[in-house]
Every structure is written in C-alpha cells, then in structure tokens.
Amino acid sequence: MVGKKSGKALLREEGLERTDNNMDLTTWPQVNMINQKNYYTEYLKRDDQILPLRLQQEERRNRMTTNAKDRDRALAQFKPGELPVPDIEMDLDDDVGLDEASGLVGQDALGSKIIVIHPGSQNLRIGLASDALPKTIPMVIARRSTANESEEDGGEPRPKRLKLDNGSPMEPEKMFGDEFASQYATMCTDLKIHMRSHKRRVLPNSKELIVNYNKRTTPETISEHNDPLRIDWTEIPNDARKAPTFFTGKDALRIPDSSNPKYKLFWPLRQGWYNEHDYDEKRVLYDDIAVIIEEAIKTQLNIPPKKDWMQYGCVFVVPDLYERRYVTQILRMLLRDFGFARVCFIQESLAATFGAGYTSACVVDIGAQKTSVCCVEEGMCLENSRINLKFGGADVTETFIKMMLFDHFPYSDINLNRRYDFLLAEEIKIKFCTLNEGDVSPQPADFHLRASGQPTRKYFFKTYDEILLAPQGYFRPSIFDHSWKLRDRRRIIDRSRDLYDGSPNDPISAAQSAIIAMTAPPAPPNNHASNGYGDAPDGVAFSTPVRQLPNPLQKFSEQERNSHSAIGSPAPDDDDTPAPQADGETNGVKNELDPSLRDDVLPIAPLDVAIVTSISHGARNDDRKIRDLLGGIMIIGGGSQVPGFYTYLEDRLKEARPGFAKDVMIGTPPRELDPQGVVWKGGSVFGKLRQTNDSWINKIEHDRLGARVLAYKLMWAW
Numbered sequence: 001m002v003g004k005k006s007g008k009a010l011l012r013e014e015g016l017e018r019t020d021n022n023m024d025l026t027t028w029p030q031v032n033m034i035n036q037k038n039y040y041t042e043y044l045k046r047d048d049q050i051l052p053l054r055l056q057q058e059e060r061r062n063r064m065t066t067n068a069k070d071r072d073r074a075l076a077q078f079k080p081g082e083l084p085v086p087d088i089e090m091d092l093d094d095d096v097g098l099d100e101a102s103g104l105v106g107q108d109a110l111g112s113k114i115i116v117i118h119p120g121s122q123n124l125r126i127g128l129a130s131d132a133l134p135k136t137i138p139m140v141i142a143r144r145s146t147a148n149e150s151e152e153d154g155g156e157p158r159p160k161r162l163k164l165d166n167g168s169p170m171e172p173e174k175m176f177g178d179e180f181a182s183q184y185a186t187m188c189t190d191l192k193i194h195m196r197s198h199k200r201r202v203l204p205n206s207k208e209l210i211v212n213y214n215k216r217t218t219p220e221t222i223s224e225h226n227d228p229l230r231i232d233w234t235e236i237p238n239d240a241r242k243a244p245t246f247f248t249g250k251d252a253l254r255i256p257d258s259s260n261p262k263y264k265l266f267w268p269l270r271q272g273w274y275n276e277h278d279y280d281e282k283r284v285l286y287d288d289i290a291v292i293i294e295e296a297i298k299t300q301l302n303i304p305p306k307k308d309w310m311q312y313g314c315v316f317v318v319p320d321l322y323e324r325r326y327v328t329q330i331l332r333m334l335l336r337d338f339g340f341a342r343v344c345f346i347q348e349s350l351a352a353t354f355g356a357g358y359t360s361a362c363v364v365d366i367g368a369q370k371t372s373v374c375c376v377e378e379g380m381c382l383e384n385s386r387i388n389l390k391f392g393g394a395d396v397t398e399t400f401i402k403m404m405l406f407d408h409f410p411y412s413d414i415n416l417n418r419r420y421d422f423l424l425a426e427e428i429k430i431k432f433c434t435l436n437e438g439d440v441s442p443q444p445a446d447f448h449l450r451a452s453g454q455p456t457r458k459y460f461f462k463t464y465d466e467i468l469l470a471p472q473g474y475f476r477p478s479i480f481d482h483s484w485k486l487r488d489r490r491r492i493i494d495r496s497r498d499l500y501d502g503s504p505n506d507p508i509s510a511a512q513s514a515i516i517a518m519t520a521p522p523a524p525p526n527n528h529a530s531n532g533y534g535d536a537p538d539g540v541a542f543s544t545p546v547r548q549l550p551n552p553l554q555k556f557s558e559q560e561r562n563s564h565s566a567i568g569s570p571a572p573d574d575d576d577t578p579a580p581q582a583d584g585e586t587n588g589v590k591n592e593l594d595p596s597l598r599d600d601v602l603p604i605a606p607l608d609v610a611i612v613t614s615i616s617h618g619a620r621n622d623d624r625k626i627r628d629l630l631g632g633i634m635i636i637g638g639g640s641q642v643p644g645f646y647t648y649l650e651d652r653l654k655e656a657r658p659g660f661a662k663d664v665m666i667g668t669p670p671r672e673l674d675p676q677g678v679v680w681k682g683g684s685v686f687g688k689l690r691q692t693n694d695s696w697i698n699k700i701e702h703d704r705l706g707a708r709v710l711a712y713k714l715m716w717a718w
Contacts, residue, residue, distance in 0.1 A: 118317040122368035129684040135300040142252035145264035150417040157415035210462040256452035272370040313342040315687040324496035344695040349374035355682030361632040366639030375618030384510040385618030393639030400470035435644035511617040608652040
C-alpha cells in the first residue's frame with residue numbers, strides 16, 4: 001500500500017519547491033522602519049536651505065569680501081604723511097539698501113535708480129523715488145476701433161435716461177426712474193429738516209426758483225479765437241494709414257470724438273479690479289497695462305532705452321485687499337517684460353502711513369471708483385480691518401449730473417461717455433460740490449463747453465442743494481448707480497484657487513466679510529438667482545441693486561453699552577484669536593460666509609459704517625486701541641477733496657460712537673503734500689529705506705521659484 005504524498009513532496013517532484021539560494025528578491029536598498037519615538041529632520045529648517053535667504057547671505061558675504069579687498073588695496077597704497085585710511089564698516093546685518101548694494105553713491109543713493117508706481121482705476125502716479133512729487137497721468141489707452149465709446153450700445157448716454165414708447169425723451173423729473181426720484185426727494189426733505197433744526201435759513205420756494213431759471217437760460221456762443229482757455233486737442237494725421245495704433249494718458253482723452261480713424265478708450269482697471277467687460281482676452285488686458293506703464297516711464301521719466309531699465313529697481317503699490325493673480329501678473333511683467341533689476345511690493349494703507357509719517361492710523365482712501373479702509377499699527381496692516389468698497393469720486397460725479405439734470409440742467413445732452421463731457425463733469429464737480437451747509441442756497445454759476453470742431457459755448461445755471469446731496473452719497477450709497485459694476489465679473493480671468501483643495505485663496509478680512517454679509521440680499525425662495533442681486537423682472541435694471549441696510553451703527557452702540565457686562569476679560573492681541581461677538585452675531589462671519597459671495601455681491605456700505613466696522617475688527621474690542629484708531633483717522637485720495645468733508649465725517653462718527661465722541665479726530669496729511677499723492681510718497685520713502693532689503697525680489701529668484709518667492713519676500717502673509 002502506497003502512502004499519501006505530502007504537499008512538499010509534490011512540489012519537489014513538480015519542481016515548484018521554494019529553495020533558498022541566498023539571493024535577494026530585489027537590488028533596491030531596503031530602508032528600515034523609522035523609530036516613531038525619536039526622529040528629526042532638518043529639511044527647510046535652516047536659512048541656507050531657502051533660496052531667497054541663501055542669496056541674501058551670499059550677497060552680504062560678497063559685499064563684505066569686496067569691502068575687505070578695497071581696504072587692503074587702500075592700505076597697500078598708503079604712504080607715510082597721508083591721511084589714514086577710514087575704517088569701512090562690515091555690515092553684518094541686512095541693513096543695506098538697494099542703492100548701496102548696487103554701488104551707487106551721492107544723488108544716486110537717494111533713490112534716483114528706483115521707480116515707484118501706483119496705479120489706480122482712473123489715474124496712474126509714477127516717478128523716481130528721488131522726486132518730490134509724482135507724475136499723474138490718466139490710466140487709459142485709446143486704440144483704433146470702428147466706433148468710439150460714445151457710439152456703442154446704440155449711442156446710449158450716461159447717465160442712462162428713460163424714454164417713452166415712441167423713443168422721445170421723458171420729462172427730467174421722470175427720466176431716471178421712480179426709485180431715484182424717491183430717494184432724491186427724501187434726501188432733499190432730510191436736508192431741509194436738518195438745516196432748520198440748526199437755525200439755518202431755508203427759502204420755501206428755492207427749488208422752484210432754480211428750476212424756472214434753468215429752463216429759460218440759453219447758452220452764449222464764443223468764437224475760438226476769443227477763448228483764452230481753448231483746449232489743444234490731440235492731432236490725428238489726415239492719412240488714416242499713418243495714424244498711430246494707440247495713444248495713452250492725456251493724449252488719449254484729448255482725441256476728438258469725430259476723429260478719422262476712430263479711437264476707443266480702454267480703462268484696464270475698474271473699481272480696483274481688472275476691467276473684464278471691455279476685453280475679450282486677458283492677454284490684451286495685460287498688454288494694455290504694460291503699454292500704459294511703459295509709455296509713462298519713457299515720456300514722463302525720460303528713460304527711453306528699455307535696455308537701461310535693468311539698472312533700476314521698482315516699488316509697486318498694491319491694494320490692501322489685493323487679488324493674488326493681479327500681484328503675480330504684475331511681478332512677471334516688471335521682471336520679465338520690463339527687465340527691472342529688483343521689485344518690491346507695498347500695500348496702499350501702509351504706504352500712506354509712510355508718506356504722512358504716522359505710526360498707527362485708520363487710513364481711509366477715497367479714490368475715483370473704490371474706497372478702502374484699513375487700520376495700520378506699528379508698520380503692519382491689521383488684516384481683519386481691511387475693507388474695500390466699490391464706490392468713489394466718479395459715482396459722486398455721475399450722481400451730481402443726474403441731480404442737475406433732474407432740476408432741468410441747461411446742457412441736457414451731457415453724456416459722460418463723450419470725452420469732453422467727462423472732463424467737463426469732473427471740472428463742475430470739483431468747482432461746485434461741497435459739504436458745508438452754509439453754502440446751500442440758490443447761487444448762479446456758469447461753465448464753458450469746449451468740443452473739438454465746435455465753437456465754445458458758455459452756459460448759465462443755478463445750483464441749490466445738489467452740490468451737497470451728491471457728496472452725501474458717500475454716506476447714503478444707495479443713491480449711486482451700482483447696476484453695472486458686476487457686469488462680466490470673472491468672465492475671462494478666474495479667481496485664484498488653492499493648489500491642494502481648489503478653494504479660493506484671495507485674501508479676505510473679517511471686516512470685509514461683515515460688510516458683504518450686511519449688503520447681501522436675502523436668498524430667494526427658489527435659490528437659483530443668477531447673481532447676488534437676483535434677476536430683475538422683465539429685464540428692468542434697477543439703479544440700486546442693494547437692499548436698504550438695517551442701520552448697523554445701532555449694533556455697535558449696543559455693544560458699547562453692554563461691553564462691561566458681556567465681556568469678562570479683554571481679548572488677546574493676537575489676530576488669530578477670535579474676538580468676542582456682540583449680541584445677535586454668529587460665531588465668525590468669515591467662517592460662515594460663502595466664498596462665492598466675494599464675486600457675486602458688491603461690497604457697499606455707508607462710509608461711516610465702514611470706518612466703525614474696520615476699527616471694531618482691528619481693535620478687537622480693546623477700548624484703548626479703539627480710542628487710538630478713532631483719534632488717528634487719516635483721509636486721503638482725490639474723492640475726499642470736497643470742502644467740509646472732514647467736519648461732516650467727524651460729526652457722523654461722533655453720532656455713531658457717542659461713547660468715544662471726544663476721541664474722534666480726523667487727521668490730514670502734511671499741508672505741503674497733496675492727499676492724492678500720499679500713497680506714492682510713502683512708496684518712495686519705503687524704497688529708500690535701508691531695512692527694505694528683505695523685500696526686494698530679483699530675476700534669479702523669480703525664474704527659479706516663480707510666484708512662490710512672494711511667500712518669503714512680502715511684508716505680509718501671502
């Protein structure tokens with residue numbers, strides 16, 4: 001009887017038995033398991049492992065070597081009887097400026113090799129850091145086109161007027177809709193009540209007097225040779241083939257509307273954002289920004305050869321609440337396209353404190369199309385206090401023209417899309433608008449209308465409360481027209497997203513989130529509105545797409561009254577620690593706010609509400625900080641150059657925070673410094689400081705690391 005064979009025997013007979021031939025299964029080196037209780041790594045723990053820091057150390061070492069060689073050479077050439085060789089300090093710190101690192105001395109060491117650029121939605125300010133004041137040019141480019149901007153959309157004028165069914169214009173009191181008429185009438189009534197309560201004389205029929213006068217006045221024609229202030233228009237060659245392809249700056253605004261060939265104006269920046277409505281490709285948008293800055297450097301700074309730009313550094317001013325794609329694109333443009341040796345960035349509010357000499361302040365920058373509020377303390381912008389509102393001086397201009405047309409303005413054909421009308425409206429606003437109630441009375445006025453190819457016309461009219469109600473729109477922004485400001489937003493340039501989780505990573509602050517939460521309308525029942533404002537029925541465009549705000553100042557007053565009972569201990573100074581919330585607030589607006597609201601809801605709020613919100617989030621309910629910031633409010637920007645603006649704002653803030661009324665104080669820049677150029681001046685001061693060596697980005701660092709170098713070089717968290 002044969003016994004049953006084992007499995008090993010069967011495998012041996014079939015030749016499948018596993019045998020040990022002392023050979024490894026692989027030649028790849030085997031790594032033993034790491035001891036989880038005791039392990040350590042030095043990866044990215046030392047400065048010499050980070051490229052930007054390593055390059056700084058190498059530059060400092062090379063500079064020390066050069067100084068030592070120069071001293072040895074001088075000692076070797078020293079002869080008895082001569083003056084001793086002065087000691088050359090070996091700077092062991094990074095306390096060396098850009099000019100010294102480049103070997104510049106004398107006048108060059110004062111910033112003549114540093115270009116400071118501050119772009120805005122309407123104006124570009126540029127100059128050398130050694131200049132006392134910047135050069136200001138319009139941030140616009142005119143390119144050849146089949147139609148100019150005033151002929152687009154069927155020649156629809158701005159501000160937009162309603163028409164009857166037969167196409168004829170409506171009466172001035174009805175041409176802007178019932179909503180505007182209702183708000184305008186409410187503001188007029190409130191002004192009368194306020195003036196009477198302050199014992200000011202108010203004539204009962206003042207409005208009727210100016211309306212009747214404006215109806216019957218006729219313009220006076222002045223021949224061109226009798227006009228001493230006639231405008232020199234930009235000359236276009238008679239041969240259209242020889243006409244330039246583009247104009248920039250003031251030359252673009254002085255092109256006649258009836259020129260041959262026709263030119264269209266493009267403003268690359270609108271409301272502090274990229275202007276995506278007028279462009280179909282982002283490459284063309286980027287090129288226009290580059291062309292405007294390049295022409296400004298060549299014509300205004302007299303640095304024509306582009307090959308010489310590699311000897312210059314550049315300080316670029318960016319908004320407090322910037323977009324990451326904007327900063328990275330500007331960095332690429334300055335280093336690669338322009339070829340600058342070094343570039344550094346500074347935020348607007350921080351630059352304003354540098355320019356005005358403030359150590360801590362609440363900076364309120366009222367520009368042409370945006371208003372920013374930010375608290376600065378000890379050379380750093382408080383991140384949670386940053387606010388960016390999408391209205392400015394241009395909205396006051398348009399609203400002022402609407403109010404004048406409502407009261408039968410004699411020049412009824414004014415169209416802000418026309419270049420000469422746009423310049424005229426700005427001139428009228430600067431000349432007549434005020435916030436002093438003592439100036440509100442029926443007053444005669446006049447202006448000159450100068451258009452290319454037409455004789456000068458002198459118009460006579462009267463003003464009343466329009467001159468005060470228009471700038472009051474800063475505190476009642478619902479009177480402004482916001483219907484077009486989100487048009488084509490994110491159409492060609494997507495928002496920046498995190499590389500790992502794909503979430504939006506543009507900076508946002510707690511104060512900005514609070515403003516957006518107050519501005520955002522309630523969600524519709526069907527929850528599929530196309531944008532933050534929803535769709536208007538029958539295609540009607542409302543002039544004010546934001547809801548009426550529920551007086552947020554009441555919340556801060558209640559918080560102030562209950563501060564001693566609701567808060568047991570002061571909040572820590574660390575910005576990462578959440579501050580105690582007031583009654584009625586949820587735990588952190590920033591955490592609950594949908595990131596999509598950043599682009600779908602327009603941040604609009606009264607200026608005094610925005611300032612109080614910014615200070616409350618920046619001070620984190622610390623009474624001492626609140627007093628310091630309320631006593632150091634600095635107003636800058638061209639939109640604030642309205643007579644009586646500082647006093648009016650101070651009164652509004654005292655009403656908003658009665659407990660701190662004695663601490664509220666509006667500060668202004670030095671008298672010899674234009675408030676519009678304070679930010680640029682701060683950029684020039686920043687560029688000449690010796691301590692800014694850490695902020696400079698050179699071409700080698702950008703070529704190797706790209707936009708990642710910003711995380712190591714910027715003065716704020718990237």
